[in-house]
Amino acid sequence: MHLLILAILIPFIATALxxxxxxxxxxxxxxxxxxxxxxxxxxxxxxxIPTISTDETLIxxxxxxxxxxxxxxxxxxxxxxxxALLITGMGSLVVLYSIYYLSSSDSFPHFYAYxxxxxxxxxxxxxxxNLLVLYVFWELTSISSFLLIAFWYHRKxxxxxxxxxxxxxxxxxxxxxxxxxxxxxxxxxxxxxxVAAVMGQYTDHSLFYPAMFLVLLGAFTKSAxxxxxxxxxxxxxxxxxxxxxxxxxxxxxxxxYLVARFTPTFGGxxxxxxxxxLVGLVTLFWGAFCAVRQTDLKALLAYSTISQLGLIMxxxxxxxxxxxxxxxxxxxxxxxxxxxxxxxxxxHSTFKGALFMVVGIVDHQVGTRDIRRLGGLMAFLPITFTxxxxxxxxxxxxxxxxxxxxxEMFFTASVNAAGLPIFEVATxxxxxxxxxxxxxxxxFVYCMIFVFRTFFGxxxxxxxxRRPVEPSIGMLISPAILCVLIIxxxxxxxxxxxxxxxxxxxxxxxxxxxxxxxxxxxxxxxTELFMTLGIIVIGTVLFLTIRSWYKIYRLQPxxxxxxxxxxxxxxxLKRVSNWITTHYMTGHLPAYFxxxxxxxxAVSGGALIFTGALSIDLSADSPxxxxxGMLTAVMAIAAISILFxxxxxxxxxxxxxxxxxxAIFFVLFRAPDLALTQLVIETVTTVLFxxxxxFLPEWTKDNASKRINIRNAIIAxxxxxxxxLIGLTVNSGTLFTSISGYFENSYExxxxxxxxxxxxxxxxxxxxxxESLVLFIAGLGVYTLIRLKHGKGPDKDEHQ
Amino acid sequence: MExxxxxxxxxxxxxxxxxxxxxxxxxxxxxxxxxxxxxxxxILSMGGLxxxxxxLLGEEAESYVDALPQALILTAIVISFAVTAxxxxxAYRAYQELGTDNLGAMRGSDDE
Numbered sequence: 001m002h003l004l005i006l007a008i009l010i011p012f013i014a015t016a017l018x019x020x021x022x023x024x025x026x027x028x029x030x031x032x033x034x035x036x037x038x039x040x041x042x043x044x045x046x047x048x049i050p051t052i053s054t055d056e057t058l059i060x061x062x063x064x065x066x067x068x069x070x071x072x073x074x075x076x077x078x079x080x081x082x083x084a085l086l087i088t089g090m091g092s093l094v095v096l097y098s099i100y101y102l103s104s105s106d107s108f109p110h111f112y113a114y115x116x117x118x119x120x121x122x123x124x125x126x127x128x129x130n131l132l133v134l135y136v137f138w139e140l141t142s143i144s145s146f147l148l149i150a151f152w153y154h155r156k157x158x159x160x161x162x163x164x165x166x167x168x169x170x171x172x173x174x175x176x177x178x179x180x181x182x183x184x185x186x187x188x189x190x191x192x193x194x195v196a197a198v199m200g201q202y203t204d205h206s207l208f209y210p211a212m213f214l215v216l217l218g219a220f221t222k223s224a225x226x227x228x229x230x231x232x233x234x235x236x237x238x239x240x241x242x243x244x245x246x247x248x249x250x251x252x253x254x255x256x257y258l259v260a261r262f263t264p265t266f267g268g269x270x271x272x273x274x275x276x277x278l279v280g281l282v283t284l285f286w287g288a289f290c291a292v293r294q295t296d297l298k299a300l301l302a303y304s305t306i307s308q309l310g311l312i313m314x315x316x317x318x319x320x321x322x323x324x325x326x327x328x329x330x331x332x333x334x335x336x337x338x339x340x341x342x343x344x345x346x347x348h349s350t351f352k353g354a355l356f357m358v359v360g361i362v363d364h365q366v367g368t369r370d371i372r373r374l375g376g377l378m379a380f381l382p383i384t385f386t387x388x389x390x391x392x393x394x395x396x397x398x399x400x401x402x403x404x405x406x407x408e409m410f411f412t413a414s415v416n417a418a419g420l421p422i423f424e425v426a427t428x429x430x431x432x433x434x435x436x437x438x439x440x441x442x443x444f445v446y447c448m449i450f451v452f453r454t455f456f457g458x459x460x461x462x463x464x465x466r467r468p469v470e471p472s473i474g475m476l477i478s479p480a481i482l483c484v485l486i487i488x489x490x491x492x493x494x495x496x497x498x499x500x501x502x503x504x505x506x507x508x509x510x511x512x513x514x515x516x517x518x519x520x521x522x523x524x525x526x527t528e529l530f531m532t533l534g535i536i537v538i539g540t541v542l543f544l545t546i547r548s549w550y551k552i553y554r555l556q557p558x559x560x561x562x563x564x565x566x567x568x569x570x571x572x573l574k575r576v577s578n579w580i581t582t583h584y585m586t587g588h589l590p591a592y593f594x595x596x597x598x599x600x601x602a603v604s605g606g607a608l609i610f611t612g613a614l615s616i617d618l619s620a621d622s623p624x625x626x627x628x629g630m631l632t633a634v635m636a637i638a639a640i641s642i643l644f645x646x647x648x649x650x651x652x653x654x655x656x657x658x659x660x661x662x663a664i665f666f667v668l669f670r671a672p673d674l675a676l677t678q679l680v681i682e683t684v685t686t687v688l689f690x691x692x693x694x695f696l697p698e699w700t701k702d703n704a705s706k707r708i709n710i711r712n713a714i715i716a717x718x719x720x721x722x723x724x725l726i727g728l729t730v731n732s733g734t735l736f737t738s739i740s741g742y743f744e745n746s747y748e749x750x751x752x753x754x755x756x757x758x759x760x761x762x763x764x765x766x767x768x769x770x771e772s773l774v775l776f777i778a779g780l781g782v783y784t785l786i787r788l789k790h791g792k793g794p795d796k797d798e799h800q
Numbered sequence: 801m802e803x804x805x806x807x808x809x810x811x812x813x814x815x816x817x818x819x820x821x822x823x824x825x826x827x828x829x830x831x832x833x834x835x836x837x838x839x840x841x842x843i844l845s846m847g848g849l850x851x852x853x854x855x856l857l858g859e860e861a862e863s864y865v866d867a868l869p870q871a872l873i874l875t876a877i878v879i880s881f882a883v884t885a886x887x888x889x890x891a892y893r894a895y896q897e898l899g900t901d902n903l904g905a906m907r908g909s910d911d912e
Contacts, residue, residue, distance in 0.1 A: 589828075589903045590821050597817055622801045622850045632808050639815040639834065648826055655830055658812070658837050665805075669844060670854040670865045674873055681881045685833065692888045696826060696895055712821040720814030727806035727842055740847070740866045747857050755855040755867035760874060771875050778882035785893045 002060035004074035004127050007041055007084075011120030015113050022109040031099035034112040038091035038119065045084045052081045053499040055506055059129070069190050075129035078503025082342065083126035083250075083257055085500075086349050090249040091119050093353065093478035098241040100475040101360055111151060111239070118144035118246060125254050131180040131190045135173070138218070141251050142169040148246060149238040161234035164566065168231045169221050176218025176258075182211035183265075196264040196510075203269065212266050215258065216275060223255025223309050226283040230562045233302040240360030243298060248305045248356055249349040256309065256345065259316050260508045263338070267509065268323035270422075277417075280314025281435045283307065288442035292449065292546075293553045297359045297369040300446060301352065304395065307443060308348045311436075315341035315410060318417045318432070322509045331512040333416055338508050339517050340409035342501045347394065347402040347489065354482035355391040355450070358384055361475060362454065366468045371449070376459030380468040383476055385455045390483045396447035396539075397440065397532060402489035404532075405519055410436065411528040437531055444539030445546070452543075493519040594711070597719045605722040614725060617732035628668060635661045648699040649690075656686045673756045805845040812838035825891040825901045829884060836880035843869045843876070 014037045022030050051058070058076040065071075076084070095115065102111060121144055124137030143166070150162035180190075186202045187195050202208055219225075224232040235247050246252070259276060266272040287307025294300040319338030325331040361384045362377065363369045378385045390401060397407030414436040418429040470476070489496060497519050505517075523529075542549070584595070608614050638657040645651040659682030666675035743755050743763060752758035760768045812834055819831030847866030853859050855867035895901050 590823055593817075593821050597821075616803075618803050620848075621803055622848075624801045624804055628801060629804070632804055635808055636811050639812050642830070642834070643815060643818060651827075651830060655833060658834060662837055662841065665841065666844075669849050670852070671844070671870045671873075672854055674840075674844075674870055674877070677874055677877050681877055685881060685884055688885055688888060692892050693826075695892050697901055699824065699826065712818055715821065716814045716818035719817045720810040720812075723813045723838075723842070724806055724810030727809060727845070728803060730846060731802050731806060738866065740868045743867050744855075744857075744864060753857040755857065755864065756870045756874065759867060759871035764871065767875060771878060774879055775882045778886045781886050782889045785889045788893070 002062065002074065003044065004058060004060050004076055005062060005072065007044055008074070008120055008124045008127060010041060011037055011116040011123065015116040015120065018109050018113045018116070029099050030108050030112060031095055031102075034116065035092060035095045035099075037116060038088045038095060041119075041123070042085065042088035042092055045081060045088055048076060048081060049499055052076065052078055052503050055503050057507075064133075069184075070132050071130055071190075072133055073129040073191060074127045075193065076127060077507040078500060078505070079257070079260055079342075079507045080126045082346065082500050082504050083253070084123060086253070086346070087119060087122050087126070087250050090245055090349055090353055091115075093481060094241045094245040094249075097244070097357055097360070097475060097478040098239070100472055101241055101364060102239065106151075106239075111148075114144050114147045114151070115242070115245070118148065118251070122250055122254065126257055129192050131183065131192060131195070134192070135177050135180060138176070138222075138254065139170065139173050141246075141254060142166060142173060142222075145169070145235070145246050145251055148242045149235050151239055151242065152237070155237065157234070158237040161231070161237040165231040165235045167570075168228055168566075172218045172221025172228065175214045175221075179211045179214030179218065182207040182214065186211065192261060192265075196262075199265045209271060212269070212272060213275070215262055215266075216272075216279075219255035219258040219262075220279060221255070222258070223252050223313060224283075224306050225255070225279050225310060225313060226286050226306075227562050229283060229287065229306045230566060232306055233299050234563075236296075236298040236302050240298070240356055240363060243301075244353050244356035244360070248301070248352040252305065252309055253312075253345060253349075256312050256316065256341075259313065260338075260341070260504075263316060263320050263323070263508045264510055267320035269320075273317055273320050273324075276317030276320065277314050277432070278317075280310045280312070280317055281432065281439075283310025284314060285310075285435055285439040285442070288439045288446065291446040292442055293550070294446075295371050297362065297371060297374075297450065297454065298356075300371075300450060301355055301359060304443070304446060305348075305352060307439065308344075308352065308395070311410060311439075312341050312345050312348065314432075314436075315344065315413055316508075318413050319509065321417070321420055321422065322512050324422055326512065331509070332517075334413075334420070335505065335509050335512045336409065336517055337413035337417070339497075339501055339505050340406055340413050342504050342508075343409065343493070343497070343519070344403075344406035346496065346501075347406045347486075350482050350485045350489070351391045351394040351401070351403055354387055354479045354486065355395070357475075357479040357482070358388045358391060361471050361479075362468075364475070365471055371453045374454045375457040376455070377468060378455040379459070381455075381470055383470055384479075387476075387479045387483050388451055388455060390486055391479075392447040392451045394486045396444045397535065399521065400487065400490055402486050402493065405490060405493055405521060407440065408523075408528045408532065409519070411531045415527055433531075437535070440531075440535050441539050441542065444535050445543050448539070448543045449546075490521065493521075590712075594715055597715050601715070601718040601722050604726060605718070608722070608725055608729065614729055615732045616728045620731075628665075631661055631664060631668075646699075648693060651699075652686060652689045652693075655689075656682060659685070671756075673754070801849050802845045805841055805849065809838045809842045809845070812841070823903045825894070825903060828903070829887050829891060832887070833880070833884050836876065836884075840873045840876060843873055 014034070018030070018034070021033070025033065048058070055078075058074075060074045062072040095112075098111070098115075102108065118141060121137045121140035125134055125141060128134040128137060146162045146166040149165055150158050152158045153162075183195050184190055186205050186207050187198050189195060189198075221228040232247060232252065236243055238247065263272075284307050287303045287305070287310055291300050291303035291307060294303060315337045319335055319341060322331040322333075322335035322338065325334065359369060361381070362374070365381065365384075366374065366377070368374065394401030394403035397403050411433065414433040417432050420429060497517065502517070584591075586592075635658055638654045638661070642651050642654045645654060659678065663675045663678040663682065666672075666678055743759055746752050746755045746758035746762075750758040750762035752762065816831045816835035816838060819827045819834065822828060822831070847869035850865070852863035852865045853861040855864040855870065857864075891901065894906065898906055900906060
């Protein structure tokens, strides 16, 4: 068994096992068993580090549907490994944390089954090399996210948040699928590596940009980029461990992973550079700006996550410029942005994971996450407070925490980008570092709000439900590990850089990195350092004077948010579809018939006219004798008379006239078997009609309005004319040779002189057998309908 | 001859569809019966008419008319009889249960 495929399968197998074992664990919390899964997987991936850090990659393939190029190919390079380590590492910590977080009234089997399902799906996303396999796992992460957000499904907000996240991410995922199919139609392969290798030839292809933007749509919706960010704050209805895991550390990074993975494919193109960079920057700013006004700690962290994701996204955008230059010093300079992005991706998972766990502890121990009700918690929760300071200061980009390093690198990248000589950067380039700086000021402000409003200031204990105490040690282990990592990464960043980030960099911008970029905390008094100093000064001033400028948030009119847009879109969608449905699904059979025949006229008649197929050629017709002409006239008159029949008896007799005339036609057209059958059947049918009339009321005048009758007449005449024209056209030429000659050998092949009988009884005997089956079923139906006891249906019982 | 029959098929189809679009159950059933007549004639004329003798090898003729449409129609006649019988009984039953032969009045509740 291949190692990587096993790694993807283990969580799924564990998911399936949970319902079987959860009742047998006794006093043991099922979380401890679940914890084994990410721990084992994490160990497996840690042992891959030595291989990957020498720039080797692992490819393992299991053929799935080889005939259409869909193989279950797994691919492990530096980028996948970082993601896999985040997924399994954060997974372990979150499972451990959740054991103490969940209350005994929650359904553990559901929670852990969903969580493991997500873990497997997410590993599938980052390890898959096949576009379609990636897509399937991608949607699976959306579905497991949906299930986890709606974990407390009795809450209205949970259901709303779950639906919102699902609709937005699946919408984007569907667009991404279309993009993948375009990639396949351009390159003829579903393998991401092969697509990236040959994409250079297709930059002029008409599908190049549609494919690029559709793939980006998937990435932006998943990674909550502006304006699709609106689902992430509502996803905070999920239990806090889920928010820490899916909605900050892993799933929302799937979009970023996708952008990184497709940088070799699309990078070096101006549209890619600008779209990814600008969307990232706007998200960075808007997220940070909105985070400041939040009063719920989790909402604050949600907007901060949006903002940080924007930061990472913009770095990948800036770094893609390196591919324009190729190998060389210039390429290496811009490639640093990608390096910073990867670094910040790891850092963000550590500090944001820790912060979410801090909020979880506050919520768990204090009973509220509302900043307005919190304050002065430092005295009660000193350990949690320490974690909060470490996490927040790292996020704010302060020294001695890993966030400082990646934030400085981000500034370096943005300053470098402002001087980029390509993509017409010169005009607007200066905006990049400016937006980055302003957004970082707001980041600083909300980090301070997080720490100082929660833990400092007057204690509002009277407003709180209970007196807070530190939680049990188990709940503190996970954030403690993350906080240690935050500090360790500041002092030993190059350990991570050399072994994981550099191979990943090589995967994102292949062929460009030379030596491993060296991360250093101190690089002299340069622009970046002054930018950071400026942030600290201005940020502190803004934080202290927040009351005086808070009113800028009121500048945005109340109805002018994307959430309002989303809500009204959903409401209108329901209203319009309901309107359409009630107008055409009338429940009246004649209306449905009218649709069917109108459609027939439009499609068949339309095709006949627009394809120019219509042709009428009478030359091959056989001659018409007097009898035949008379018979035709009789039938036509009889048929039309039915329409004007006053009594149903007249109509039935006229129908009999039609049937018997057809029998005579069968005689004239050398079809004796048909004539015999028709005579018998027509007689029985007429008798049957008359029999039924005994039980049915006399015809009343069809009291439909004149307008309806005219409409029906138009449809009927249209359909009749269409049938006639198609018949005449078909009769005017032969497109294929007739197969009838074959059946004339019926004596040799089937031992029958009567060709028609030979066809029915031998050549197409199965048809005949099934025909008798139909007769049998119809007979059964008739019998049942007559014998069914009146008013004893199950439907009636239900209403009693 | 073929063209004449095809035009007759058109007339029959028109009458049949007009009846099918009606609200009265018996008219609808009558319409389906006439529609099957029309289709039988159409299939037969598509194979060409009177191009040979009856499709019995014992006749030892030069050419026979196309036997395939005949076989198809034979099946179709029987099936359409079965369907007509079934929907007639269905109409009878519906009338017993619902007290109407008007399709418009047979509609269920609003939120079906």
